[in-house]
Amino acid sequence: MANLKIENVVKSYGNVQVMHGIDLDIEDGEFVVFVGPSGCGKSTLLRMIAGLEDISGGDISIGGSVMNEVAPSKRGVAMVFQTYALYPHMTVYKNMAFGLIQAKTPEDEIDRRVRQAAEVLHLTDYLERSPRALSGGQRQRVAIGRAIVREPQVFLFDEPLSNLDAALRVQTRLEIARLHERLGTTMIYVTHDQVEAMTLADKIVVLRDGRVEQVGSPIELYERPQNAFVAQFIGSPKMNFFGNADFVAGRSPGADKGDAIVGIRPEHLEECGEGDALMSAKLDLVENLGEYALAHMVNDAGTEFIAKLDKAPSVAKGGTLYFTAKPELVHFFDSATNQRIG
Amino acid sequence: MTDKQRQNLINRVAVAFGWIAAILFFFPIFWMVLTSFKTENQAIAIPPLLFFEPTLENYTEIQERTNYSKFALNSIITAFGGTGLALLIAIPSAYSMAFNTGRWTKDILMWMLSTKMLPAVGVLMPIYLISQKLGMLDSKLALVIIYAMMNLPIVMLILFNYFREIPKEILEASRMDGTSTFNEIRQVVMPLAWGGIASTALLSIILCWNEAFWSIVLTTTEASTLTAFVASFQAPEGLFWAKVSAVSTLACAPIVIFGWLAQKQLVQGLTFGAVK
Numbered sequence: 001m002a003n004l005k006i007e008n009v010v011k012s013y014g015n016v017q018v019m020h021g022i023d024l025d026i027e028d029g030e031f032v033v034f035v036g037p038s039g040c041g042k043s044t045l046l047r048m049i050a051g052l053e054d055i056s057g058g059d060i061s062i063g064g065s066v067m068n069e070v071a072p073s074k075r076g077v078a079m080v081f082q083t084y085a086l087y088p089h090m091t092v093y094k095n096m097a098f099g100l101i102q103a104k105t106p107e108d109e110i111d112r113r114v115r116q117a118a119e120v121l122h123l124t125d126y127l128e129r130s131p132r133a134l135s136g137g138q139r140q141r142v143a144i145g146r147a148i149v150r151e152p153q154v155f156l157f158d159e160p161l162s163n164l165d166a167a168l169r170v171q172t173r174l175e176i177a178r179l180h181e182r183l184g185t186t187m188i189y190v191t192h193d194q195v196e197a198m199t200l201a202d203k204i205v206v207l208r209d210g211r212v213e214q215v216g217s218p219i220e221l222y223e224r225p226q227n228a229f230v231a232q233f234i235g236s237p238k239m240n241f242f243g244n245a246d247f248v249a250g251r252s253p254g255a256d257k258g259d260a261i262v263g264i265r266p267e268h269l270e271e272c273g274e275g276d277a278l279m280s281a282k283l284d285l286v287e288n289l290g291e292y293a294l295a296h297m298v299n300d301a302g303t304e305f306i307a308k309l310d311k312a313p314s315v316a317k318g319g320t321l322y323f324t325a326k327p328e329l330v331h332f333f334d335s336a337t338n339q340r341i342g
Numbered sequence: 343m344t345d346k347q348r349q350n351l352i353n354r355v356a357v358a359f360g361w362i363a364a365i366l367f368f369f370p371i372f373w374m375v376l377t378s379f380k381t382e383n384q385a386i387a388i389p390p391l392l393f394f395e396p397t398l399e400n401y402t403e404i405q406e407r408t409n410y411s412k413f414a415l416n417s418i419i420t421a422f423g424g425t426g427l428a429l430l431i432a433i434p435s436a437y438s439m440a441f442n443t444g445r446w447t448k449d450i451l452m453w454m455l456s457t458k459m460l461p462a463v464g465v466l467m468p469i470y471l472i473s474q475k476l477g478m479l480d481s482k483l484a485l486v487i488i489y490a491m492m493n494l495p496i497v498m499l500i501l502f503n504y505f506r507e508i509p510k511e512i513l514e515a516s517r518m519d520g521t522s523t524f525n526e527i528r529q530v531v532m533p534l535a536w537g538g539i540a541s542t543a544l545l546s547i548i549l550c551w552n553e554a555f556w557s558i559v560l561t562t563t564e565a566s567t568l569t570a571f572v573a574s575f576q577a578p579e580g581l582f583w584a585k586v587s588a589v590s591t592l593a594c595a596p597i598v599i600f601g602w603l604a605q606k607q608l609v610q611g612l613t614f615g616a617v618k
Contacts, residue, residue, distance in 0.1 A: 052514050073520025085511035089533040098529075099519030146515075 002063045002076065002153030002186050003028045004049070010057035011044055011210070019044060019210040021058065026188065026203070031180050034190045035197040036207035036233070042190045043158055045207070049188065050079050050156050063153060073099070078147035079156040082163060084139045086131040086146075092118075093127040096145045110149075117145040120179070137168045144179070157189040161196065173199060194234055198222070206230050228338040231263050231331060237294060239263045239331070240305035247279050253330045260341060263331035266294065266308040269323045277322035281305070288312045297321065371594070377587035385583040400588035410592060413571040417596075419482055420557075420567055421550035424489025425497075425543050431490070432498040433539070437527050439498075440505035441513060451502060454495040462492075462555050473560055482565045485557060489550040497546050504538025505531060544604050551597045568593040 004026040011019035019041050026032050034042035047053040049060055051072035059066050067075045078099075086095050093114055100110045118124045121141040131139055140160060147155055157176070161169045177200055180187050191197055197204050198218045206213040206221065206229075214226040218234075225231035225239075232238040242262040244252040254262040274280070281299035293312040298304050313321055332341045343351075377385050379396035404410055439447050469488065470479075478484040508531060516530045532539065554569035561570055572593050575586045 050518065052517065071520070072518045077518075079515070079518050081511045081515060083509060083511050085509065085515040087512065087516070087530060098516070098521075102520045102522075102525065146519075150519075 004063075004154060004186060004188075005061045006045075006049075006058070007061075008058040009045070009048065009055055009060060011041070011048065011053070012056045017056075017210070019048075019056075022210075022212055024205060024212065024215065026186060029184050029186055031187045031189065031200055031202045032205060033197040033201035033203070034188065034205050034207060035192065035194060036213075038192060039209075040207040041210040042192075042205075042207050044210075046079075046156055046158055046188060046190045049075075049154070050077055051075055052079075073102070076153035077156055078150045078152035078154075079158065080140075080143045080147050080160045082159040084131070084143040084163070086139060086142055088131055091128050091130055092123060092134070092142050092145075095131065095142055096149050099146065099150050113149040113151070114145075117148040120148070120182070121145050121175075136164050137172060140164060140172060141175075144176070148179075148183075153186065155185055155187040157187065159190055159192070161191070161193070176200065194236060198234070204234075206233060224340070225263075225331065226340050228261055228263070228333040231333065235265055237266045237306045237308065239265050240269070241333075242279070242303060242305070243301075245301050246299055246303050248277055251278050253278065253325075253327060254332055257332050257341060259335050261333040261335050261338070263333060264325045264329065266306040268325050268329040269305075269307040270325060271307070271309060271313065272322050272324045274322050276324050278324045280320055280322045283313060283315055283317055283319050283321055285317070286312050295321065374587045374594075375591050377584055378591045380584050380587075382582055382584045385587070400584050401592075403585065404588055404592065408571075410571070410589075413566055413568045414592075414596065416482060416565055417551055417567040417569075417593075420485040420489055420565075421547045423482070423486035424493065424550045425546040427486060427490035428493045428497045428546055429539070429543060432494060432501050433532070434527065436498050436501035436505050437531055440502050440508075441510070451495075451499055455499060458495050466559065469556075470559065480561045480564045480566075484560055485565060485567070488556050488560070489553060492553070492556075493546045493549055496549075497542055500542045500545070501535070501538065504535045504542070507538075508534050540604075544601065548597055548601060 004024075006022055006024040006026075009019060009022045010017065022045060034045060036042050044053060048055050049062075049067075051067065051070065055068050059068060061067060062075055062077065087098060090098065096114045096117060097110050100113065105113075114127070115124070118127055121144060123138070123141055123145060126134060126138060126142075131142060134142065140163075143160070160176070161172055164172060173196060176187075176189075180200075189196070189200060201218055203215060204218055204221055205215050208229055213233075214221060214230045216224075221230060221234045225234060228241070232241070240263065242264065244254055244259065244262070247253070247262075252262070254260045279299060281297035281303075283295055284298050284304070285296040287294040287296070293309045295307045295309055295313055296304065297307060307321070307323060313319075315321060333339065334341050376392075378400055379398070380391065380394060381397055381399065384391050384394050439451065473479050473481075473484050476484075512530065512534070513526065516526050521530065551567075552569065553567075554573065557565075557567040557570040558573050561567070566574075572586065572589050575582065575589055
């Protein structure tokens, strides 16, 4: 069992507090993704779990024991770094074996584990090469291999795909998903890429400014964001926010909710006739991606929003389009607290 | 004159300056080697002789009448010993400074370096007396310790800068792998900074080899190095130019040859050590 419990964890640098009492429960075998804008503290939190960063307050326990003062190598965690952080002067084999050698593991056991990991990661042919002679994707697989051979209770990934090109990123993402399925080990994964978060996670933790904004499954976060920040952070293009004044008089879905923020995702706006329209706006720009088109709109009040349409609209730039949305796909947030209402 | 012509002219003038500087540096060494092959009379001839029949008589005389090899051996022992000791202290120190940089790290380094700005003669009395009390006058060990201390600030500063080039993540990875500090230095930091360590060692060896002040002051016969040996050729009757030149050539030759050989290793070392 390797559930991970984070209780009221605080991190300060001198007088500056950067993490404000994080509470989090991670079940054994869960794939958890920490996501948030840069500087939100997601990497710091991961590094505190790894033991690379001191904890200023609170407790981190893995498998029931508090790990605050335990050395990184004895926490039963293994980390995959963004920059791979391979040992450039060692062969791939030695890179993977290094941790086991330090732990004085018997040689035949080391050999067995390294070869097994190499097979899983398709690295068998590269074991005697130096990292320099490998491509970016292969290096990242070596870094993952180095984590696997230690048979950790928890895997930690710190933005592992951000140094890869787009095609490789998709491929490696799939490999990580397969790896999780195969090993069933708890994995914690830090990213700022919400596609990675949505596709990989059992549970997403959205962080902002050292606080947890929301914890939930990807679909929960998408369908019922707790606040305006999560609403805009999850989903691409991001959710449009409107005020009552942006809607056709008397048709605002938020009319009975005072001056609440009305949120509608671009993919939930539907083109319609003037008679059924909730709102109208002028076309400013079209991004046609073939599969769908993004219509950038500006209404009379000057509010800009995006509509995701099946195909490019028939009107020219400056032409008027009318939109409606299903009531159940409209979100409301308090304009003062930004929290979800109704 | 077009811009291109002007640029050409500037380049030529710059090249000319380069050559003048190179010749200014090289000429004394050239003249020393040349003089070492002259007889004493030819050496002081006016006008100076550029062409003459070379003789090895100075070299044979040195071989026969002095103990050159003993001095050379002392130089080798003190230079390598001093450098070894300096590295032994500097590598862990630079490691801790580079990877646990604190508020005062830079100041400590500057303070250490500032000791190099003091004239050595300023500490002549205390060091002489300490050596005397410890019975270490005319001992190689005293020179090794002094050479190590003398080069420590500069060795540390250079290593500090080399170590800082190593990506922090690699050290963090080794911490995750459970490497002890000793193993981390030996198996991760040192191989990665190998080129830097080698070139720092080479610099330190050269500085030790060329050191004359302490060698002359603290040694008499047993532990004297080549620099003291050269100085001993100063006779009351005046200098024997040809012989002094021969001795100086013999004192310079080993380190020049060593440096030249090591340079090739260094280039290899530098590319091997490349982190990315």
